[in-house]
Amino acid sequence: MERAEAGAAGSSLVHDQVVPAGSSSSRVIVHVDLDCFYAQVEMISNPELKGKPLGVQQKYLVVTCNYEARKLGVKKLMNVRDAKEKCPQLVLVNGEDLTRYREMSYKVTELLEEFSPIVERLGFDENFVDLTEMVEKRLEQLQSDEPSALTVSGHVYDNQRIGYKTTKRLEALGISSVRDLQTFSSKILEKELGISVAQRIQKLSFGEDNSPVTPSGPPQSFSEEDSFKCSSEVEAKNKIEELLASLLNRVCQDGRKPHTIRLIIRRYSSEKHYNRESRQCPIPSHIIQKLGIGNYDVMTPMVDVLMKLFRNMVNVKMPFHLTLLSVCFCNLKALNTAKKGTIDYYLTPSLSTTSRSGKHSFKMKDTHMEDF
DNA sequence: TGGGGTTAT
DNA sequence: ATAACCC
Numbered sequence: 164m165e166r167a168e169a170g171a172a173g174s175s176l177v178h179d180q181v182v183p184a185g186s187s188s189s190r191v192i193v194h195v196d197l198d199c200f201y202a203q204v205e206m207i208s209n210p211e212l213k214g215k216p217l218g219v220q221q222k223y224l225v226v227t228c229n230y231e232a233r234k235l236g237v238k239k240l241m242n243v244r245d246a247k248e249k250c251p252q253l254v255l256v257n258g259e260d261l262t263r264y265r266e267m268s269y270k271v272t273e274l275l276e277e278f279s280p281i282v283e284r285l286g287f288d289e290n291f292v293d294l295t296e297m298v299e300k301r302l303e304q305l306q307s308d309e310p311s312a313l314t315v316s317g318h319v320y321d322n323q324r325i326g327y328k329t330t331k332r333l334e335a336l337g338i339s340s341v342r343d344l345q346t347f348s349s350k351i352l353e354k355e356l357g358i359s360v361a362q363r364i365q366k367l368s369f370g371e372d373n374s375p376v377t378p379s380g381p382p383q384s385f386s387e388e389d390s391f392k393c394s395s396e397v398e399a400k401n402k403i404e405e406l407l408a409s410l411l412n413r414v415c416q417d418g419r420k421p422h423t424i425r426l427i428i429r430r431y432s433s434e435k436h437y438n439r440e441s442r443q444c445p446i447p448s449h450i451i452q453k454l455g456i457g458n459y460d461v462m463t464p465m466v467d468v469l470m471k472l473f474r475n476m477v478n479v480k481m482p483f484h485l486t487l488l489s490v491c492f493c494n495l496k497a498l499n500t501a502k503k504g505t506i507d508y509y510l511t512p513s514l515s516t517t518s519r520s521g522k523h524s525f526k527m528k529d530t531h532m533e534d535f
Numbered sequence: 536t537g538g539g540g541t542t543a544t
Numbered sequence: 545a546t547a548a549c550c551c
Contacts (some may be wrong), residue, residue, distance in 0.1 A: 222537065265539085286540065289551065383541075386538085386540080390538085487538095
């Protein structure tokens with residue numbers, strides 16, 4: 164078994180460990196799934212919200228809510244009107260700006276990375292951590308220290324004892340992997356192992372996820388979007404400027420530089436369920452160079468590029484009706500390939516004087532003692 | 536349905 | 545560039 168999943172039960176943090184029986188390539192993977200994550204961030208930001216039914220609103224939707232609200236019948240992705248009807252006391256906070264959620268999300272990932280660097284993100288509120296190495300090392304140490312002290316707690320299927328016999332019996336049936344177990348006849352399995360064990364392990368087998376845990380690392384793209392009605396070029400340009408300004412701040416903080424920019428639109432009332440169109444182009448190199456500290460020099464040329472993409476998709480001489488605009492930076496590259504020990508490594512271009520004098524200046528980056 | 540993300544084609 | 549998937 165590779166990854167396994169179990170239902171979250173009343174806890175905001177769920178850890179599941181599953182180690183397969185009878186496999187020498189067992190892995191230990193922890194799935195950390197934060198429930199109602201946005202609502203929790205809001206309650207941390209404003210503790211007065213604790214204890215009240217709280218919903219996080221994006222446009223006319225309650226995208227998530229805390230347990231108090233759930234008890235009163237509010238569901239994820241419920242209409243604001245329906246939610247208010249169900250629960251008139253519902254407190255709503257606007258969650259359209261994901262900045263704080265994103266920051267907290269990466270804090271969680273970074274915390275988990277202290278246990279093992281193999282952490283895969285799934286959305287903002289789920290992480291998979293491959294703890295195989297850590298567990299193996301601990302078991303080795305425990306065994307050499309004090310063999311009798313070896314106890315395991317949690318959801319663990321042991322190789323040698325509680326699962327050994329079952330493993331043998333499964334082998335006799337030709338079942339050596341969880342996949343075999345999944346496709347095996349339930350009725351025969353129940354006769355062989357008893358209904359309880361059979362049903363339990365077969366359910367476990369359906370929690371399987373065969374894929375390795377792939378470390379996510381830093382994001383591959385940054386995007387900002389807003390759904391709203393747009394029927395003129397001026398409206399589009401204003402929104403694009405707004406989205407771009409936020410994006411530039413994010414890119415600035417990240418340190419890497421995007422080499423591709425993309426504009427995404429959604430047209431009104433197209434029948435299609437998935438109804439987005441996009442145009443992308445390389446970011447002109449002279450703009451990339453200016454990316455980093457100050458945003459004002461890059462705003463205007465960037466907006467020009469984006470408006471060209473816009474006019475490439477939308478015939479502005481004809482009436483149009485859009486319901487979403489999104490700007491995405493991708494194809495991110497490390498800003499320099501300078502090596503440690505070279506002067507370039509410690510210097511980063513600065514706009515503090517270039518905007519005035521046109522000359523290049525440099526600023527010392529934050530460094531760590533171990534660099535020296 | 537929002538406001539994000541990823542990978543495959 | 546889009547599709548298809550995840551949350």
